[in-house]
Amino acid sequence: MANINTETKGPKGVNIEESLIPSSSSGYQRGLAVTYGTDAYHALLNTTLASACVGLIAEDAVATTEAISVIEFGQTVAQVGGAINALQPLTNNAAAQLVPATAGQPVIAVALEGTSTAGDYICVFVVGLGAFALPASDAVTHLTAAGAIPVVGGTYGIGSAGALAMTLASPAAANAQDGTRLFIVAETAHAHTIKTTANIIIGAKDTVTFAAIGDGVELEAVAGLWMVRSLVGGAALSEV
Numbered sequence: 001m002a003n004i005n006t007e008t009k010g011p012k013g014v015n016i017e018e019s020l021i022p023s024s025s026s027g028y029q030r031g032l033a034v035t036y037g038t039d040a041y042h043a044l045l046n047t048t049l050a051s052a053c054v055g056l057i058a059e060d061a062v063a064t065t066e067a068i069s070v071i072e073f074g075q076t077v078a079q080v081g082g083a084i085n086a087l088q089p090l091t092n093n094a095a096a097q098l099v100p101a102t103a104g105q106p107v108i109a110v111a112l113e114g115t116s117t118a119g120d121y122i123c124v125f126v127v128g129l130g131a132f133a134l135p136a137s138d139a140v141t142h143l144t145a146a147g148a149i150p151v152v153g154g155t156y157g158i159g160s161a162g163a164l165a166m167t168l169a170s171p172a173a174a175n176a177q178d179g180t181r182l183f184i185v186a187e188t189a190h191a192h193t194i195k196t197t198a199n200i201i202i203g204a205k206d207t208v209t210f211a212a213i214g215d216g217v218e219l220e221a222v223a224g225l226w227m228v229r230s231l232v233g234g235a236a237l238s239e240v
Contacts, residue, residue: 025061032056035051050091052106185214212233217230
């Protein structure tokens with residue numbers, strides 16, 4: 001295990017759980033988030049950041065021939081990836097640990113106690129496949145250097161003394177990030193660009209180009225693609 005610390009509050013009450021076959025006997029530890037694997041009888045560690053999951057592993061895997069219990073609803077123990085506050089909504093990180101959820105991310109569980117150390121175990125209440133997304137806030141993230149725009153719902157302003165080349169990853173496959181909406185707007189009058197994987201923007205496009213202050217695009221993730229809800233001002237789509 002990553003940490004021998006144990007939770008201070010033990011789980012109680014009725015849980016909904018099912019037995020699944022782990023896809024591997026290595027790394028499938030108590031408290032990690034899983035989704036379905038090759039079929040609905042197998043568990044796969046959920047390493048896609050902030051995506052819906054089936055539930056949390058209740059016991060370490062010992063072999064791929066022995067099923068593990070997965071808690072899908074109710075109180076159980078989670079392994080966390082960092083500091084957590086009691087009653088904080090949680091999502092998963094790329095290590096299948098639970099971390100604080102932010103606007104637009106699916107909530108897998110709610111913390112019932114806090115900790116400050118990655119790898120610790122805490123008691124949580126799992127909502128599993130009943131996950132809900134935290135509503136996007138009105139806060140704006142200001143991006144002033146070239147780099148990646150996170151696949152997290154919200155508003156992003158792009159602005160600097162020159163044109164910025166921004167990238168945007170494809171939304172998670174298997175509809176895990178369906179409904180994630182981004183509004184991206186130019187805050188300076190430069191030819192800022194947003195580059196995605198080829199053909200990921202619906203209509204076989206991969207690039208958005210701005211020219212003037214206020215040019216913008218609203219995108220929504222649907223089935224692994226970015227759908228364009230609206231173009232604002234002189235924002236233009238192309239395939240580069």
